[in-house]
């Protein structure tokens with residue numbers, strides 16, 4: 199009895215220590231976060247970003263060891279390797295918080311196993327005293343039983359608590375890591391949704407918001423569901439060897455192995471099924487998001503029936519899949535129950551009974567004590583074995599969840615590394631030029647299937663190719679591909695037979711914008727006006743033009759122009775422009791971020807940055823006056839009011855707000871893409887004058903050249919052949935640059 203009590207005291211001491219530790223640490227961390235949040239809004243973010251704690255290049259190397267599985271299916275089916283790669287993010291060092299939680303969690307698992315052994319022994323002793331009629335000892339046994347129950351219950355709740363903590367810690371670190379990649383400087387969030395990539399990784403929101411959470415929760419519970427039963431089984435087996443002998447435990451092990459083999463044979467591919475289910479859930483979620491985003495348009499069209507059909511279709515697919523999964527699991531569930539609950543228990547009884555049959559000299563009391571202890575150990579053992587079997591299922595499902603997260607992270611790494619702005623040796627971007635100059639630039643739509651092709655070139659060579667991000671698999675050594683006749687279907691076939699399709703919008707564009715030389719870009723719908731803006735901003739990669747009028751998004755060979763050389767060069771396409779911050783791009787659809795009225799004017803600056811720049815609310819008021827929005831702060835109730843601004847502002851107000859942003863940021867060049875189409879003519883005139891007065895060089899994209907030409911000196915017309923505007927399909931897009939003053943081409 200004293201042994202039991204001293205063990206109980208030791209466990210109680212450990213429990214009290216962890217209680218105290220948890221309480222003080224929690225208080226300290228909360229205070230730190232509270233203090234930090236008072237300094238700066240972004241300071242509330244603890245420095246947990248694995249992006250910084252694990253060198254990104256090192257992670258690139260890990261994730262690029264082979265092409266990611268969505269690009270190269272042969273990389274599928276390696277969940278352990280994928281899990282280890284992700285673990286580098288989750289537990290970046292031995293001294294990390296996650297490591298501490300894992301160690302603490304394991305400690306409590308060991309304590310619980312130890313307690314189970316103590317309880318089994320105590321159980322046997324209590325029954326023995328009862329059978330022998332030893333009342334005092336029986337009561338003392340009961341007191342010990344209650345004494346041990348306090349640390350035992352505390353241990354159980356700590357295990358659950360630490361499991362949740364671990365899951366939250368994993369999720370925080372992984373989501374931060376993914377956010378850093380997703381919102382990195384090269385606009386990965388945008389590239390991810392371009393055609394060609396979206397087919398590989400649709401619904402990134404589902405991956406980030408749901409799949410990461412599920413993966414982290416599954417991973418942290420695996421520590422308990424696998425670690426604990428393994429530990430239990432080892433401990434109980436050692437204990438049982440004393441009770442039922444080596445042959446008994448050996449027989450139990452053999453039965454476990456046989457059950458595992460049988461269950462594996464009868465199991466459906468649970469990992470793959472879990473992965474497909476997550477995909478279908480993502481589809482349903484994105485159908486709902488689309489409806490939420492476009493609710494007004496759908497309502498105007500009375501499109502609810504049509505939308506309901508599409509939602510029901512997504513739901514049906516998910517339900518059909520879920521029903522299928524439930525059906526294919528039946529044989530496994532049946533076998534699992536039969537083997538674990540019934541067969542194992544029967545075998546346990548037999549193994550417990552054998553020692554007494556073999557040794558009839560044991561008296562009734564001892565027999566009862568040993569049988570009770572062995573039976574409890576056997577029950578615990580069976581329970582642990584059962585949990586291990588169930589956790590095999592969880593592990594298979596974890597494989598599917600791991601694959602989803604690995605797909606996401608490797609895709610983001612892929613885009614981060616290979617999607618630099620114009621990384622191709624044949625496309626040069628200079629950012630120290632006092633103007634914007636494009637030389638021989640082909641403006642093409644992104645290739646669908648382009649990522650797939652590019653990634654194959656990576657996997658075959660084992661390192662990055664220099665072709666641009668949506669490029670066909672050609673590297674600088676390959677021959678130019680394209681249509682001899684200069685037709686606009688820039689097809690290119692990769693080695694695996696994948697066809698990358700891209701459309702040439704503007705060929706060999708030579709365009710020079712000097713400071714204070716205001717340009718108007720015009721042309722029919724779909725001619726590529728916005729595409730030119732995308733290429734200058736780096737959202738789309740420019741392609742190169744060759745002397746033979748062929749084109750390729752990869753590098754091309756071109757004979758050197760000097761007569762002395764018969765060799766070739768591939769450098770021929772350049773974009774020169776000022777620092778990125780000196781050019782501002784205002785898209786067709788006005789974007790109104792979540793936040794205050796002030797945030798609408800200063801976006802993407804924060805209020806703190808605005809103050810750092812010495813700008814006051816009075817200055818903002820002057821800007822709003824210039825764009826004819828001075829009434830807004832009064833109407834909306836001040837600068838600090840937060841609303842869903844896209845529903846509050848009219849179409850014209852949204853566009854004027856975009857121009858207010860231009861006046862706030864004062865860039866040297868501003869691309870304005872149809873951003874005054876909803877503004878009345880007199881106000882439009884004034885807005886252009888205000889922007890020009892602020893010293894900003896205008897590059898305006900518009901269908902209405904006559905209304906706006908007085909504010910511009912130069913005209914770039916896209917979508918025209920040599921004489922007349924052409925139809926858009928099939929014909930090669932050309933351009934005409936006109937100096938309006940001189941009236942020459």
Ligand SMILES: Nc1ncnc2c1ncn2[C@@H]1O[C@H](COP(=O)(O)OP(=O)(O)OP(=O)(O)O)[C@@H](O)[C@H]1O
Nearest residue numbers: 392393643644703722723724725726727728729730
């Ligand atoms: N992400 C994309 N992937 C593939 N093709 C695209 C993509 N975005 C636009 N395109 C195509 O590129 C062509 C040019 O688009 P762009 O937006 O530049 O036209 P635009 O001249 O600005 O037309 P509009 O006057 O209608 O705004 C269009 O045919 C369009 O379908």
